[in-house]
Amino acid sequence: MENICAIRNLTKVFFVERTGEYVHALDRIDLDLNRSEFLILLGPSGCGKSTLLFMLSGLDHPTSGEITFTEKSHDNKRLTCTVFQEYALFPWRTVIDNVAFGPEMRRVRKRARYREAERYIELVNLTGFETRFPNELSGGMRQRVALARALANDPEVILFDEPLAALDAQTRRVLQTELVSIWSKTKKTFVYVTHSLEEAVLLGERIVLMSSRPGRVKEIIDIADIPRPRSTTNEREVKVLAMLAEHIAAEVDKSMRREREL
Amino acid sequence: MTTDVSNLGGRQAGGALAVELTGLEGLKLPRKSWFPRSTVIRVLSPLILLVAWELIVRIGKVGEIFLPPPLSVLRVFVRLTADGTLPYAIWMSFLRTGQGFLYGSLLGIIVGLFVGWSQIIEDIVDPLVAAIYPIPKSALFPLFMLWFGLGDPSKVVTILVGVLFLVLINTVTGVKTLNPILIRAARDLGASERQIFLKVVLPGALPNIFTGLRLGAGIALILVFVTELEATNSGLGYLLWESYQLMLVQQMFACIITFGILGILSTWFIQWLEKVLCPWSTTVTRQ
Ligand SMILES: Nc1ncnc2c1ncn2[C@@H]1O[C@H](COP(=O)(O)OP(=O)(O)OP(=O)(O)O)[C@@H](O)[C@H]1O
Ligand SMILES: [Mg+2]
Numbered sequence: 001m002e003n004i005c006a007i008r009n010l011t012k013v014f015f016v017e018r019t020g021e022y023v024h025a026l027d028r029i030d031l032d033l034n035r036s037e038f039l040i041l042l043g044p045s046g047c048g049k050s051t052l053l054f055m056l057s058g059l060d061h062p063t064s065g066e067i068t069f070t071e072k073s074h075d076n077k078r079l080t081c082t083v084f085q086e087y088a089l090f091p092w093r094t095v096i097d098n099v100a101f102g103p104e105m106r107r108v109r110k111r112a113r114y115r116e117a118e119r120y121i122e123l124v125n126l127t128g129f130e131t132r133f134p135n136e137l138s139g140g141m142r143q144r145v146a147l148a149r150a151l152a153n154d155p156e157v158i159l160f161d162e163p164l165a166a167l168d169a170q171t172r173r174v175l176q177t178e179l180v181s182i183w184s185k186t187k188k189t190f191v192y193v194t195h196s197l198e199e200a201v202l203l204g205e206r207i208v209l210m211s212s213r214p215g216r217v218k219e220i221i222d223i224a225d226i227p228r229p230r231s232t233t234n235e236r237e238v239k240v241l242a243m244l245a246e247h248i249a250a251e252v253d254k255s256m257r258r259e260r261e262l
Numbered sequence: 263m264t265t266d267v268s269n270l271g272g273r274q275a276g277g278a279l280a281v282e283l284t285g286l287e288g289l290k291l292p293r294k295s296w297f298p299r300s301t302v303i304r305v306l307s308p309l310i311l312l313v314a315w316e317l318i319v320r321i322g323k324v325g326e327i328f329l330p331p332p333l334s335v336l337r338v339f340v341r342l343t344a345d346g347t348l349p350y351a352i353w354m355s356f357l358r359t360g361q362g363f364l365y366g367s368l369l370g371i372i373v374g375l376f377v378g379w380s381q382i383i384e385d386i387v388d389p390l391v392a393a394i395y396p397i398p399k400s401a402l403f404p405l406f407m408l409w410f411g412l413g414d415p416s417k418v419v420t421i422l423v424g425v426l427f428l429v430l431i432n433t434v435t436g437v438k439t440l441n442p443i444l445i446r447a448a449r450d451l452g453a454s455e456r457q458i459f460l461k462v463v464l465p466g467a468l469p470n471i472f473t474g475l476r477l478g479a480g481i482a483l484i485l486v487f488v489t490e491l492e493a494t495n496s497g498l499g500y501l502l503w504e505s506y507q508l509m510l511v512q513q514m515f516a517c518i519i520t521f522g523i524l525g526i527l528s529t530w531f532i533q534w535l536e537k538v539l540c541p542w543s544t545t546v547t548r549q
Pocket of ligand 2: 049161
């Protein structure tokens with residue numbers, strides 16, 4: 001297992017200018033990312049999962065501690081790319097121009113970046129929709145475009161922030177399956193935030209359990225050995241699910257009690 | 263299997279729908295009506311008004327000096343067009359309006375983008391805009407005549423200022439209401455600040471910019487009329503004013519109608535431009 005990124009002693013404190021308060025979002029996080037793994041971040045709402053992704057993306061900086069990637073970025077190439085729950089597609093760009101956005105920013109020639117984009121559009125099963133605008137697509141299709149856009153930028157790590165949370169159950173199932181297949185085809189490292197225990201068990205190789213605010217790594221569960229395709233009704237999966245549920249319930253309970261005390 | 267995307271120029275009706283429709287033969291599906299009812303009514307409505315107008319004046323209930331019958335207006339309209347009076351007036355007014363509109367909107371877009379983008383620039387510009395915006399721009403015309411003389415520049419500048427503020431304010435709104443996650447996504451994909459400005463902020467603000475341009479075109483026509491009342495002997499506003507003073511009622515009407523036509527044409531032009539430049543915009547698809 002090759003280490004691709006090391007998070008050491010990472011703490012994040014937000015300062016809310018409006019109220020003058022401090023928010024202790026993440027507390028001394030230690031975590032390693034392995035190359036080509038499917039890592040799940042799971043924890044109660046507000047425990048800092050999105051914040052951790054934001055730090056990993058390099059667009060915000062930790063208050064203390066550090067994040068070190070083994071690869072160094074060159075030619076302005078990004079090491080990570082994010083897929084957001086809200087898709088965040090550019091409404092004025094067609095599907096192919098959305099997917100080719102990253103290469104375009106690196107001034108890749110039109111022909112070359114379209115060829116690249118086309119490859120990923122095919123990978124996410126959107127061939128034929130290249131010239132559509134995002135508002136002409138369904139939610140599931142939009143998220144496929146967002147995924148293709150992240151892949152086309154060819155980062156080391158793809159960060160997912162609850163990418164399927166806004167979709168209906170049917171579409172979510174389909175996309176979960178496709179995600180796993182794309183992950184195994186592309187061999188990219190996936191860091192995947194979700195609220196859904198089922199999703200964590202269906203997709204993940206390692207599940208990082210986080211505690212409620214301030215976010216800490218409470219436990220890391222390795223389930224890489226559960227064979228795929230997985231199902232939420234198999235014995236092993238059911239056991240992991242029960243364990244996760246117990247943990248989450250305890251954390252939610254803890255944070256609610258604390259809120260009542262405040 | 264790869265598609266040669268360089269050939270995907272036009273917008274395809276991406277196959278899916280056509281496929282779903284097979285196997286529905288024999289069902290009674292709604293069809294496109296052959297009779298364009300809405301269009302017919304829209305053409306008839308003003309025609310009937312014109313006929314009624316003609317009849318009322320003919321029957322003699324209203325003096326021709328107040329309301330000339332449409333046909334006689336049409337006759338004067340044709341004469342003024344044929345002898346070059348009207349085309350010359352239109353051309354002069356077009357030059358003034360066009361320059362004022364062009365410079366005003368360019369300035370408004372550029373300043374607006376920066377104001378929306380940078381808090382410091384907003385803090386500098388905002389109080390100035392707040393102070394000047396409420397002043398009716400026609401009230402600035404005498405001042406501009408004092409500064410820029412009696413010629414065309416004072417008229418152009420008045421129009422420019424009127425257009426500038428409307429475009430500026432709408433551009434700022436466009437930038438401010440841009441979903442911040444789009445900027446974050448662009449940065450996440452490796453865009454530089456400059457690229458974000460040109461490839462995200464500018465296209466993102468375009469629909470609002472067009473709202474500003476539409477409003478600006480309206481104010482430009484008002485201002486060209488107002489400024490041509492003074493210190494000129496050319497232009498549509500001048501011709502209209504002169505017709506009033508000489509009591510040439512038909513000519514007055516011809517000028518008023520021309521103003522109306524110019525208004526419609528400018529609206530169409532801006533709509534067309536919006537369709538070309540922001541084909542994704544909901545205001546475009548709704549039209
Ligand atoms: N920019 C910010 N300024 C101030 N506080 C912030 C900021 N961003 C996040 N926080 C706070 O940090 C904490 C962690 O937020 P974060 O969005 O990372 O949680 P999360 O685990 O992603 O929650 P959810 O599951 O609901 O998405 C929250 O208490 C949040 O209010
Ligand atoms: Mg979150």
